[in-house]
Amino acid sequence: MEGYGFFIPLILGAWAYISQIAQLTGLWWAEALISGALTGLIVGDFELGLQIGATLTLMSLGMWTYGGATMPDFNTGAIIGTAIGALGSGLEGGLAIAIPTSLLMTQLDVLGRATTTVFIHGADRQLETMNLKGVTKMHLLGQIPWGLSRGIPVFLAVWLGAGPIQSLIEWFPQWFINGIQLSGKMLPALGFALLLSQINVKKYWPYLLIGFVLFAYLNMSLIGIALIALAVSIIIMHMEGRSSNAR
């Protein structure tokens, strides 16, 4: 039962904390691809980190709402999944751990978010006595529940869990591995569906169709599709501008 010592889990836990705060800051560091790649570098399997991170990033498309519904936390999943997969079980083993981890993390996200209310009430109290330093402190401390709700689980899971979980994965039957592999291919559907749900599809479906045809029938590359999309949207903008000028 080979696991990690104390030091690597500590670094990974710290990154889970930092990436979450960076995400609040507006930098996109709590991204499965970034965290997977970084974890891969730290545990010595960059290639695996890229694979797990990319798979989870595609699953997490459309999951960047602010303050809305709870979403699976694929960033934390990528860190723990890559660290465990690197012990020998590879992409399938890593994903088998990352997906349930991402789901479990939703509970801790709610806990973390609920706790931060303490700080705004603290700020109210400090303001009554005009303790400006106190107000500042309340704001800056507000990040702690956000960061710790990610950092602690990552640290504990990799420190204590990696070895035992790895031994468990070795017992996974082939049908289970197949199911995980297929899940990896199927789950981006959720991300796409979430993206579409933020758009008025009834109004905009012809453009969805144009994009589909560009790839499915014309085999255009992703960048090519993005450029066509840019051109189409600008043309529509000009046409609308003209019709409103005419009015």
Add this chain to the structure above:
Amino acid sequence: MPDSEVKLTQEVEKVKLDKQTLKKSLFRDMFTLQWSWNYERMQALGFLWAILPVLQKVYKKEDELKEAMKRHLQFYNTNPVASPLILGATIALEEDRAGKAASSIKVGLMGPLAGIGDTIQAVLFRPIIAVIAASLAMSGSGIGPLLIFLAGILWMAVKVPLFWLGYNKSTALISDVAGDGLLDSITNTATIAGITVIGGFIPSIMKGLVTPLQFARTITVDGQDVEKVIEVQEVLNGIVPYLIPVLVVGLAYYLIKKKVSPVKILLVLVALAFITSLLGIL
């Protein structure tokens, strides 16, 4: 100096804010706006802390300062990139000691700007970057994660010019936002670009979903019985390519519209993957 002017300056004591204070305020908003995000008043405390250096310069009397601070500890939530624009406009009014106008411009702008900011970010910019980055990473390229990393920094940098725009335009922003449908037009353009790209990304990203099903059929060629294997996927490709990815996305979309939570949909898809893989359909 005429007497009246002396009186005026004593009464109002208008302060012209120095660049240092403005920058301090911008950087606080830029980097820490959401650090104390909470369910109750969301970004309120972050906004207060950002504008605090300005309030301290403008309101010298303690009761005035306290009143102003309380005003800015009210509910506030918008797209983080749009926030510096609102902050700039609010500061311009606080500088003139127009507290009421400052609070109302803040509330008036946060909704519409959240809408447009979230659309551009969530529907257009970020999906494109994420999908391209993930595709690069899948093929083993380290440029993938670097791309998202840099895109995030670029997205942050947009906040700086937006802040100065807000500060210089101030109340004129309101007419821009409410006025000639500019915001609607930008949101419309972003949505069209975003959904076109999504239409292409769905089959491209999910092209791995193919059925291994095949069946053998005996046909007679030139009087001889020949066994011919028919691959179901090839037949499908001839009718509608990428039919399976489209059906799975359609199922997930249908469930979202039925108000099923994303977490439950994830579980449904994993179950579907296990069942179809066990049955050998996918």
